[in-house]
Amino acid sequence: MSAPEVVVEVRDVSIEFPGVKALQHVGLSLRSGEVHSLMGENGAGKSTLIKALTGVYPVDSGTIIAHGVERDFSGTADAQAAGISTVYQEVNLCTNLTVGENVMLGHEVRGFWGINWSATHDAASIHLARLNLDVDPRSPLSAHSLAVQQLIAISRAMVINSSVLILDEPTSSLDRSEVEKLFDVMRSLRSDGVAILFVSHFLDQVYEISDRLTVLRNGELVGEYLPSELDRVSLVSKMLGREFSELESLGERVAHTERPEGVDPVLNVSGLARKGSVEPADLDLYPGEVVGLAGLLGSGRTELARALYGADRADAGRSFVNGREVRLTNPRDSVDQRIAFSSEDRRAEGIVGDLTIRENIALGVQAKRGWARPMTRQSQDELAQKYIAALNIRPANPEALIRNLSGGNQQKVLLARWLATAPQVLILDEPTRGIDVGAKAEIQKLVTQLATDGMAVLFISSELDEVVRLSQRICVLRDHRIVAEIENKEGITVDDVVALIAQGGDE
Numbered sequence: 001m002s003a004p005e006v007v008v009e010v011r012d013v014s015i016e017f018p019g020v021k022a023l024q025h026v027g028l029s030l031r032s033g034e035v036h037s038l039m040g041e042n043g044a045g046k047s048t049l050i051k052a053l054t055g056v057y058p059v060d061s062g063t064i065i066a067h068g069v070e071r072d073f074s075g076t077a078d079a080q081a082a083g084i085s086t087v088y089q090e091v092n093l094c095t096n097l098t099v100g101e102n103v104m105l106g107h108e109v110r111g112f113w114g115i116n117w118s119a120t121h122d123a124a125s126i127h128l129a130r131l132n133l134d135v136d137p138r139s140p141l142s143a144h145s146l147a148v149q150q151l152i153a154i155s156r157a158m159v160i161n162s163s164v165l166i167l168d169e170p171t172s173s174l175d176r177s178e179v180e181k182l183f184d185v186m187r188s189l190r191s192d193g194v195a196i197l198f199v200s201h202f203l204d205q206v207y208e209i210s211d212r213l214t215v216l217r218n219g220e221l222v223g224e225y226l227p228s229e230l231d232r233v234s235l236v237s238k239m240l241g242r243e244f245s246e247l248e249s250l251g252e253r254v255a256h257t258e259r260p261e262g263v264d265p266v267l268n269v270s271g272l273a274r275k276g277s278v279e280p281a282d283l284d285l286y287p288g289e290v291v292g293l294a295g296l297l298g299s300g301r302t303e304l305a306r307a308l309y310g311a312d313r314a315d316a317g318r319s320f321v322n323g324r325e326v327r328l329t330n331p332r333d334s335v336d337q338r339i340a341f342s343s344e345d346r347r348a349e350g351i352v353g354d355l356t357i358r359e360n361i362a363l364g365v366q367a368k369r370g371w372a373r374p375m376t377r378q379s380q381d382e383l384a385q386k387y388i389a390a391l392n393i394r395p396a397n398p399e400a401l402i403r404n405l406s407g408g409n410q411q412k413v414l415l416a417r418w419l420a421t422a423p424q425v426l427i428l429d430e431p432t433r434g435i436d437v438g439a440k441a442e443i444q445k446l447v448t449q450l451a452t453d454g455m456a457v458l459f460i461s462s463e464l465d466e467v468v469r470l471s472q473r474i475c476v477l478r479d480h481r482i483v484a485e486i487e488n489k490e491g492i493t494v495d496d497v498v499a500l501i502a503q504g505g506d507e
Contacts, residue, residue: 004031007163007195008053008084013062015048017404020395022048025062026221028214030164030195035186037198037206040216040239041436043394043406046199049216050166053197054086055079067163085157086166091149093141093156100124100137103156127155131185147178151185158189165189166197171205172433175296175462183209201436203232217241236437254448254470259286264323266456267339267425269308272317277303279481280316285425285456290447292471292488293460294497300480301460302344305427308458309341310334335368337425340418344430344460346407350414353403357393357413358384360402364417387416392442408439415446426450427458432466444470464494476500 010028014021023045030036038046051057053064055073064071066082073079093102100121101108109119124137133151141149150170157165167186171179186196186209200206206213207227215222215238222238230238265284273280278300285291293301306312308319310328319328321337328334334341343349352360362380369375375383384398391412395405402413411431418426428447432440447470451457461467467474468488476484476497484500486492 004033006030007032007067008082009065010049010053011063011065013049013052013059013064015052015057015060018400020397020400020404021219022404023052023219026216026219028221029224030197031212032163032195033190033193034211035190035196035198035209036212036214037200037210038214038216039206039235040222041406041408041438043218043409044216044239044436045219046216047168047406048219050086050168050197050199053079053084053164053166080160080162083161083163084166085160085162085164086168087150087153087157087170088168091146091153093149093153095140095142097141098138099128099135099141099144099152102141102152103127103137103159105156107159124155127159128152130158131155131188133185145178147174147181150174150178150182154185154189158194162194164195164197166199168199169201170198171200171202179205201440203235203437207232215239239436239438254290254472257472259289259472263287265320267308267319267321269317269319272304272307272314272319274303274307274312274314277312277480278307278314279479281482283308283475283482285458287424287454287456288451289472290451290457290459290470292467292474293458293477294464294467294474295477295501299477299501301477302429303480304477304482305341305429305458305460309339309427311341311343332367335364335421338421338423339425339427340364340421340423341427342414342418342429342431344433346410346414351402351410353401355402356399357388357402357405358398360413361387361398361416361420364421368421383420387420391416391446406435406439408435411435411439411443415443419450423455425456425458427460429460430462431459432461432463464497468492468494468497478504 006029008030010026012025012027013023014025015023026045026049028049040046048057052059055076055078064073071082103124104120108115109123110116121137128135128137131151131154133155135148135152141152170182174182190196198209210227213225213227213230217239263286265286268284270282271280272278281304293304295301307314310330310333313329319326326337358380361384362375365383366375381398388396388398393409393412402410432443447457447459459467459470471488474486474488474497475482478501483504
């Protein structure tokens with residue numbers, strides 16, 4: 001049996017940014033009717049390679065060959081003309097339009113008097129049906145879940161009959177059943193001869209769906225492998241360039257310790273509520289303790305954290321810090337009480353892309369000081385160097401623009417920003433989402449160390465095994481309310497937490 005046709009080939013491509021060698025002599029071959037997974041740590045060069053393939057970044061050297069023809073992409077339109085489409089982690093659709101309008105955007109059916117909307121929606125139905133999506137093209141996109149929107153984005157990408165589909169972290173916000181729907185669509189496209197480049201940090205998913213793997217490390221090609229040739233530990237070792245002792249630590253459970261008698265909570269709230277998003281909740285956070293919030297997507301984890309912090313103003317409830325009642329009606333109130341919050345949406349609510357690593361780290365301290373008391377450049381430099389070293393932020397250049405960093409290193413910069421304010425309570429919403437196993441291990445170790453040093457940590461993750469590993473206590477949410485709270489002692493498993501979610505508590 002002959003090998004599948006190579007549809008797109010990257011040969012000896014290099015790309016460099018100021019102070020960062022993003023890609024160095026990298027090669028990649030995408031074959032018709034295969035799912036090819038691109039693997040590597042955050043900062044390995046995956047996103048840069050994808051942007052080179054899609055015309056976002058020009059290549060400094062090397063060539064890209066599509067359908068046997070050497071290409072010089074000067075923009076995304078050139079890549080699409082060559083049959084290359086991309087669906088990113090953040091779904092790039094217009095929620096104010098209908099499903100059909102999103103699918104056919106830029107490819108509407110036109111008649112003598114302009115766009116024929118009826119024919120456009122009929123055409124969208126055909127493209128949706130190709131992916132077995134039973135969705136009304138005339139329904140508003142905003143009425144559909146994130147998972148369905150992800151599939152609609154794929155349908156939109158395939159309108160131009162793409163021969164190559166790039167899926168960049170498409171499963172990061174999906175539950176298992178939603179992932180299965182996505183994989184069904186991917187298998188259907190693979191059967192039609194589409195070459196799919198799949199990027200994910202979930203190793204089980206990679207091994208479930210992939211026909212081939214390419215590993216990058218520090219902007220360089222490590223190799224191309226068949227999944228049968230490479231077990232999970234070997235794959236991670238190649239990604240990290242060393243024997244992955246961190247992999248073992250990811251499986252280790254933090255030992256449960258009893259809280260000493262007489263210790264008072266650093267933060268406790270009673271009856272905290274926000275109409276439509278948080279049912280009345282009571283929660284205590286003690287120094288030296290990690291409290292996990294567990295629940296399915298939409299259960300109210302983020303909404304509770306935001307109300308607790310004052311990012312969204314609560315309608316009811318009382319808050320106490322170190323036994324004294326306080327008003328936490330906005331983030332500034334919380335910062336004044338040494339409460340820090342790291343949002344799950346680091347791109348929209350965290351990083352400032354046009355600023356440097358140094359400037360992003362200094363933002364928290366500067367906001368706390370007030371803009372009338374600007375930090376000196378020397379103070380900013382010292383702060384940045386301290387946390388770049390402590391959190392292993394790469395590149396270690398404080399003047400590098402944060403927008404050029406990988407997701408994992410952007411997350412570390414955000415943690416550095418808040419740690420620099422010396423908080424007594426740290427709220428972390430999905431701090432390890434969309435980052436590689438090495439960065440994940442480092443952040444998990446940091447969370448454990450912060451609690452050991454006396455900080456109170458509220459930890460939110462959609463990965464229940466992560467919550468069970470790190471937390472001393474677990475609060476289970478369902479339908480926007482806390483339905484159970486358990487001491488995470490030896491013997492508590494993910495299955496126990498899932499059962500509480502399913503039952504709605506100790507029913």
